[in-house]
Amino acid sequence: KQEVTQIPAALSVPEGENLVLNCSFTDSAIYNLQWFRQDPGKGLTSLLLIQSSQREQTSGRLNASLDKSSGRSTLYIAASQPGDSATYLCAVTTNFGNEKLTFGTGTRLTIIP
C-alpha cells in the first residue's frame, strides 16, 4: 500500500528566504506526483504535476523535483512571500489503482513578514 509522508508538519521562515518542502513515498511505481496548496477553509489548488518520466517542473517561483528511485520529491519556493503561507500537500498516483491520488498530510508553511 502506498504511503506518502511530508516532514516537517509545520515550518516557519522569514520573508524573502528560499525554502524546500519534502515529500516521500514508499512505492516507486508511480504515474505522477502532484503538489497542491490549501489555504485555511478552502479547496486545493494544483501547483505542479510531474509525470514519472520527468525530473522536475517549474512554475514561476516554484520548482518541483522528482526522484522516483529514492521515493522523494521536493518543492522549492524561491524568495518567499507572506502570500505563500498555506498548507502544501503532495500526492502520488500509483501504477496499480491508478484512478486515485494518495495524499500526504501536508506541511503548514508560515512566512514571517
Next chain:
Amino acid sequence: DAGITQSPRHKVTETGTPVTLRCHQTENHRYMYWYRQDPGHGLRLIHYSYGVKDTDKGEVSDGYSVSRSKTEDFLLTLESATSSQTSVYFCAISEGAGYNEQFFGPGTRLTVL
C-alpha cells in the same frame, strides 16, 4: 480555475438522516472523484466515476453511495449519516484516469450531530 462547484457548502444534520452532496463541473471532464479530509488522515478517496453511470469504490466507501446520470453532475449520498462522517468533502475532476492532473472544488463542510 477549473469550473467546479459544490453544494451545499455547509451542512449540519442529525444522526440517521440521509444527506446528498452535489458536485457540478463545466469542464466536460470524464473523471470525477469524491474525497474526505480529516485531521491526521489527509484526503482519502470515497468513490470515483469514469463516465456516466460508471462508478467505483475508493478506500473509504462504506456508508456512502454515488450516482452520475450526467457528465457534469456527481452526487454523493450518505444514506444514514453518522457522527464519524463529520468531515470536509471535496469533489475533484480530471480529463482522464489518475495520471492526469486533478482539480478540486471548494469543499463541503458536513457536521453530523
